[in-house]
Amino acid sequence: MTLLEISFIIIFGILVLGFAAFSLTSRHENQQRAFLLAGLGVLASLALCIVLIFSPTAVQVGAALALGVVLFGLLIWFFWPVQQHIPESLPPNQQVDERTVMFARARMEPGSHEFNAYYQAHPEHLAPDNSFRQNPGLLSEGASFYDPFLSSSPDASFFLTEVLSRAVDGSVAPIRTERAQEKNSAYVKGLARYHGAVDVGICELQPHHLYSHVGRGEGVWGAPIDLGHKFGIAFTVEMAHEMIQAAPRMPAVMESARQYVEAGKIAVILAAAIRNLGYPARAHIDGNYRVIAPLVARDAGLGEIGRMGLLMTPRLGPRVRLAVVTTDLPLLVDEHTSDPSVIDFCEHCQKCVTTCPSHAIPEGTRAQQPDGSLRWRINAEQCYTYWTRIGTDCGRCMAVCPYAHPDSPLHNLIRSGVVHSANFRKAAVKMDDVFYGKKPNPPSPPEWVD
Numbered sequence: 001m002t003l004l005e006i007s008f009i010i011i012f013g014i015l016v017l018g019f020a021a022f023s024l025t026s027r028h029e030n031q032q033r034a035f036l037l038a039g040l041g042v043l044a045s046l047a048l049c050i051v052l053i054f055s056p057t058a059v060q061v062g063a064a065l066a067l068g069v070v071l072f073g074l075l076i077w078f079f080w081p082v083q084q085h086i087p088e089s090l091p092p093n094q095q096v097d098e099r100t101v102m103f104a105r106a107r108m109e110p111g112s113h114e115f116n117a118y119y120q121a122h123p124e125h126l127a128p129d130n131s132f133r134q135n136p137g138l139l140s141e142g143a144s145f146y147d148p149f150l151s152s153s154p155d156a157s158f159f160l161t162e163v164l165s166r167a168v169d170g171s172v173a174p175i176r177t178e179r180a181q182e183k184n185s186a187y188v189k190g191l192a193r194y195h196g197a198v199d200v201g202i203c204e205l206q207p208h209h210l211y212s213h214v215g216r217g218e219g220v221w222g223a224p225i226d227l228g229h230k231f232g233i234a235f236t237v238e239m240a241h242e243m244i245q246a247a248p249r250m251p252a253v254m255e256s257a258r259q260y261v262e263a264g265k266i267a268v269i270l271a272a273a274i275r276n277l278g279y280p281a282r283a284h285i286d287g288n289y290r291v292i293a294p295l296v297a298r299d300a301g302l303g304e305i306g307r308m309g310l311l312m313t314p315r316l317g318p319r320v321r322l323a324v325v326t327t328d329l330p331l332l333v334d335e336h337t338s339d340p341s342v343i344d345f346c347e348h349c350q351k352c353v354t355t356c357p358s359h360a361i362p363e364g365t366r367a368q369q370p371d372g373s374l375r376w377r378i379n380a381e382q383c384y385t386y387w388t389r390i391g392t393d394c395g396r397c398m399a400v401c402p403y404a405h406p407d408s409p410l411h412n413l414i415r416s417g418v419v420h421s422a423n424f425r426k427a428a429v430k431m432d433d434v435f436y437g438k439k440p441n442p443p444s445p446p447e448w449v450d
């Protein structure tokens with residue numbers, strides 16, 4: 001066997017192994033299109049290798065030269081240092097009134113004092129809100145994806161979140177247990193992880209982290225919010241890939257409701273444990289927030305806010321749920337280092353835009369918002385109105401996001417390229433379209449919920 005033939009075997013062997021690993025991973029992830037395409041990649045690489053081994057020497061030399069040029073060109077292209085200046089996303093320079101948030105608006109009873117006061121102050125919201133009020137509603141009969149059998153599960157989870165939301169705060173132990181900040185930080189992070197959190201970060205609370213007025217949860221509607229806590233501990237829990245992939249159907253809301261419970265449980269335990277140490281602490285969980293969880297999580301170093309307005313974490317993308325604990329326990333803060341690769345990836349990728357059934361996600365670049373923030377701003381009215389029509393919390397944008405692929409060695413290899421090379425990011429956007437589809441169809445959910 002000649003040196004050229006051995007080189008072909010090595011190069012195509014690597015290709016075959018790569019495609020085979022990708023094909024098997026895709027099968028495991030229930031991604032039929034990627035499974036088939038990667039399988040074709042295995043066959044094509046094998047066929048080409050065999051053809052080249054049995055070709056005349058002149059053809060082998062020509063092919064080797066062409067292969068060398070392509071591989072060398074790809075290496076240079078991927079690792080060429082492209083100078084990019086991507087401005088950091090800016091937080092709002094003013095506080096958000098929680099009463100303006102869709103979930104707070106949705107729970108106001110027509111004719112109530114809150115209802116009349118709110119629409120007197122915000123007449124521009126009346127028409128869009130009346131439009132979602134005419135729809136069947138979340139987990140409600142008549143909605144297009146309503147399933148009386150499956151909806152029993154998210155209903156049960158939301159029931160438990162409601163119970164947890166009454167336990168977010170409590171009395172503080174009279175005697176303080178004093179320890180160094182580092183020890184406190186290591187303990188609260190370890191405790192959150194021990195109870196199921198994936199990532200945990202700490203930041204010093206800023207005014208824009210807090211809502212200005214109560215819109216829902218415990219407390220008086222419209223009361224000004226003054227937590228008086230110094231630190232925010234933010235953490236994520238993972239949402240199961242196979243359930244979220246079925247979005248916008250019922251399995252997706254089953255999973256998001258389940259993870260609201262998990263995040264809520266961890267936050268309530270963490271806050272109670274800190275109060276047992278003699279420091280005030282409050283959990284901020286679904287339905288009972290005083291802080292804007294994604295902003296706290298971003299500043300605690302857990303990720304960046306992407307095009308769809310969700311926190312994009314390094315290993316799970318937006319496929320997480322968040323909760324926060326605020327406290328005065330002395331803690332060490334984590335540094336927030338902006339990750340421009342996420343913003344750059346979102347600039348090139350528009351998958352959530354093309355897939356969103358309600359056309360609520362903006363295309364193009366980030367825009368300066370009236371509140372001073374620099375970001376993409378989704379149309380919350382259009383998104384929520386769609387939810388009330390289909391009866392679930394949709395989540396199609398989250399399901400198709402390239403960052404939401406499972407936390408596996410192959411996807412992590414791609415993630416690493418995405419962080420380090422601007423050219424790789426462009427290629428990764430295209431490859432995601434090729435292997436998973438520009439507008440992927442939801443794969444079938446696990447059999448027990450089908």
Ligand code: SF4
Pocket residue numbers: 306307308345346347349350351352353397400401402403
């Ligand atoms: S789908 Fe694409 S554009 Fe949308 S958030 Fe994910 S990476 Fe960004």
Ligand code: SF4
Pocket residue numbers: 308355356357358359360361378382383384386387393394395396397398
């Ligand atoms: S949840 Fe659904 S409707 Fe809302 S932005 Fe995402 S894809 Fe669009």
